[in-house]
Amino acid sequence: MRPFYRRYLIDDNSKILHQMDKSIAEVTYALGFNEVANFNQFFKRNLGVTATQFRNKEH
Numbered sequence: 001m002r003p004f005y006r007r008y009l010i011d012d013n014s015k016i017l018h019q020m021d022k023s024i025a026e027v028t029y030a031l032g033f034n035e036v037a038n039f040n041q042f043f044k045r046n047l048g049v050t051a052t053q054f055r056n057k058e059h
Contacts, residue, residue, distance in 0.1 A: 017051055017054060017055045024051050024052060024055075027039070027051070028051075039051060
């Protein structure tokens with residue numbers, strides 16, 4: 001994955017996760033990931049925490 005596209009996905013992920021009305025699964029599929037596990041793996045690899053941990057830490 002190209003660095004600029006990865007950065008774009010990370011920024012989008014972070015913004016969408018702040019919208020508490022959307023579940024992690026909804027965010028996963030909206031961003032084009034096929035599985036929640038893949039989304040969490042991507043998120044953890046790039047930000048050091050899972051999407052759930054990120055959301056809980058931010059709120």
